[in-house]
Amino acid sequence: MxxxxxxxxxxxxxDGSELPIxxxxxxxxxxxxxxxxxxxxxxGKTTLLHVIAGISRADAGKVRIxxxxxxxxxxxxxxRFRAQRIGYVFxxxxxxxxxxxxxxxxxxxxxxxxxxxxxxxxxLLKRVGLEHRMTHRPxxxxxxxxxxxxxxxxxxxxxxxxxxxxxxxxxxxxxxQQVLDLIRETCREENVALVLVTHGAEVAEQFxxxxxxxxxxxxxxxx
Amino acid sequence: MSxxxxxxxxxxxxxxxxxxxxxxxxxxxxxxxxxxxIHGVVHQSFERGSQGYDLIVGAKGxxxxxxxxxxxxxxxxxxxxxxxxxEEFIVGRFEPAVEAAVPVCMxxxxxGAPVVATVPEMFEKLTYLDGREYAFAEGSNFEQHxxxxxVAGATAARKIGLKLGGTFQPGVVAPDGHADHExxxxxxVGILEPTGTPNDNVLFINMxxxxxxxxxxMEASSAKQLLEGGNHRDETHEHDADxxxxxxxxxxxxxxxxxxxxxxxxxxxxxxxxxxxxxxxQAVQPTRVIADFFQNVVxxxxxxxxxxxxxxxxxxxxxxxxxxYNSMSDRRHEIAVMRALGAGRTTVMAIILMExxxxxxxxxxxxxxLGHGLIAALSxxxxxxxxxxxxxxxxxxxxLVLIPGLIVLATLVGYLPAAAAYRTDVxxxxxxxQ
Ligand SMILES: Nc1ncnc2c1ncn2[C@@H]1O[C@H](COP(=O)(O)OP(=O)(O)O)[C@@H](O)[C@H]1O
Ligand SMILES: [Mg+2]
Numbered sequence: 234m235x236x237x238x239x240x241x242x243x244x245x246x247x248d249g250s251e252l253p254i255x256x257x258x259x260x261x262x263x264x265x266x267x268x269x270x271x272x273x274x275x276x277g278k279t280t281l282l283h284v285i286a287g288i289s290r291a292d293a294g295k296v297r298i299x300x301x302x303x304x305x306x307x308x309x310x311x312x313r314f315r316a317q318r319i320g321y322v323f324x325x326x327x328x329x330x331x332x333x334x335x336x337x338x339x340x341x342x343x344x345x346x347x348x349x350x351x352x353x354x355x356x357l358l359k360r361v362g363l364e365h366r367m368t369h370r371p372x373x374x375x376x377x378x379x380x381x382x383x384x385x386x387x388x389x390x391x392x393x394x395x396x397x398x399x400x401x402x403x404x405x406x407x408x409x410q411q412v413l414d415l416i417r418e419t420c421r422e423e424n425v426a427l428v429l430v431t432h433g434a435e436v437a438e439q440f441x442x443x444x445x446x447x448x449x450x451x452x453x454x455x456x
Numbered sequence: 457m458s459x460x461x462x463x464x465x466x467x468x469x470x471x472x473x474x475x476x477x478x479x480x481x482x483x484x485x486x487x488x489x490x491x492x493x494i495h496g497v498v499h500q501s502f503e504r505g506s507q508g509y510d511l512i513v514g515a516k517g518x519x520x521x522x523x524x525x526x527x528x529x530x531x532x533x534x535x536x537x538x539x540x541x542x543e544e545f546i547v548g549r550f551e552p553a554v555e556a557a558v559p560v561c562m563x564x565x566x567x568g569a570p571v572v573a574t575v576p577e578m579f580e581k582l583t584y585l586d587g588r589e590y591a592f593a594e595g596s597n598f599e600q601h602x603x604x605x606x607v608a609g610a611t612a613a614r615k616i617g618l619k620l621g622g623t624f625q626p627g628v629v630a631p632d633g634h635a636d637h638e639x640x641x642x643x644x645v646g647i648l649e650p651t652g653t654p655n656d657n658v659l660f661i662n663m664x665x666x667x668x669x670x671x672x673x674m675e676a677s678s679a680k681q682l683l684e685g686g687n688h689r690d691e692t693h694e695h696d697a698d699x700x701x702x703x704x705x706x707x708x709x710x711x712x713x714x715x716x717x718x719x720x721x722x723x724x725x726x727x728x729x730x731x732x733x734x735x736x737x738q739a740v741q742p743t744r745v746i747a748d749f750f751q752n753v754v755x756x757x758x759x760x761x762x763x764x765x766x767x768x769x770x771x772x773x774x775x776x777x778x779x780x781y782n783s784m785s786d787r788r789h790e791i792a793v794m795r796a797l798g799a800g801r802t803t804v805m806a807i808i809l810m811e812x813x814x815x816x817x818x819x820x821x822x823x824x825x826l827g828h829g830l831i832a833a834l835s836x837x838x839x840x841x842x843x844x845x846x847x848x849x850x851x852x853x854x855x856l857v858l859i860p861g862l863i864v865l866a867t868l869v870g871y872l873p874a875a876a877a878y879r880t881d882v883x884x885x886x887x888x889x890q
Contacts, residue, residue: 279887283883283886312801316798323796327793327796330469336457340457343457344794344797344799345798
């Protein structure tokens, strides 16, 4: 369902020269599949997820999700597509601090479809074990709980693809496994394809499919 | 969850800075409201005084001074005109053009209230506001043969504490505003209902009694004639037995309030021309003089005040802009998160504009409440000074303009921060925080 072909991305450095970050000839994830991408810090994992989600534009190449080639989309189309079909879990949770757990989930629905489904939002929060924390603001939640809200939020609009950017890196050691399990289980339940990036081997080795970004990213070898 | 709610949340998150900026907007709007209401009050109070007669005849000189003096009892006392001239309106050559003519003598006061000597017709033939007739709350009008009778305006009676049957001795107003000497006591025979005109503050006395006060025998013009050689006192002694001996002494009036005949407008116009061409007096149309004065002086002054108030609002608007714009650096990340969740550029821009509109309208609402509260607090003073009743709910139609006006202002000042939100680089802002 996710297909990358010859995706290239480079950043302009302060001295004006171009620094290639991504040069990926081929990358493919099937529907409902769970893939982990491993790479050391700074090798371009976040950049890749941004390109897949349409948050950043690739300099060249194609990103296809199901039958849509999002690299041809306008920015507004990308925004809408991302809202409705892609879930994103950030390394630093990125919950909106002024809003309760429930409202964070509702807002994601609001931005995607213009309206919010309260029943589904509650059900999702219950699923991630936060039925008694719905009206709590992020500041009143533990980091593990915050990341669980973020997972519920990412699944709010029933995406077919979930992108998770080092989702356990900022969670305390005691809860990392819990968060990881939650992501994998919920994706399985909702038949969502998962692309999880990490620099940690202990997370990666739990997956059946492990890809090393540095191996198939030609730019990574240069950097 | 509506975008308005999202905007409101981010206002609430910066409660102190939001409250301060909204408050400064509130002060500006309160100022605008106060200026608008006071404009209405001043306008009304200026228009109210002069109705019921269409000409004021008085000594030659400044038109405005004559009107301010006669209608509003303001400003320095003015010259008098001879009593004979008044008689021209009653029995003389001006009579055909005249419906009613009421003489007034100014320059006296009692405990801060102007004392006006006049004739009973003042309350019988003249009306006030839109043709309303004077009514007495207590007692009745004085009669011409009751020389030392007086009628008190509602406010004057209340302030001084004059009751029916009470007496007072008017004095001449010296240039420093103090009443100089005391005359014969006058008895209050009637207290007027409130009229909402400057007359509420006045004590009216019978002109006949006024002319008979011993002190007046030596008043300005009479005394001058005495020194110039004319000896009126001796002249009057010849008729001492005569009950009307005062008819022959040098009597003067300050002004004549003339109601011309509505059925003969041509005559009325000629009357004004004839008087103004003569040597003795001038005739002015109070409504026109007041309208001119209002437009040229008061109106412009208030326009200036209004402009200043609007300027305060604009400055408050800029305050809102600065406040939101300053918050943008903290919020760039939050905006990037919203964008990553799928909110479009225009959506985040709209949220910022809504914030600006909420702050402006919220401040504006506060300002309207403040402004009207201020008016309510001042209303006793305003009634006292002008006779115009204002309540806290004395809304002006122009105030409705505030709503679209504030929305436009909010959109303008919100544009800069909103554009910053629009331009936010999502990928960069997301990673910057990591
Ligand atoms: N906006 C940017 N401008 C320039 N360089 C960037 C930008 N974003 C990321 N980079 C660089 O690209 C490289 C890859 O970054 P990133 O994808 O965040 O790595 P990872 O997530 O694997 O740690 C890093 O060297 C980083 O400094
Ligand atoms: Mg990263």
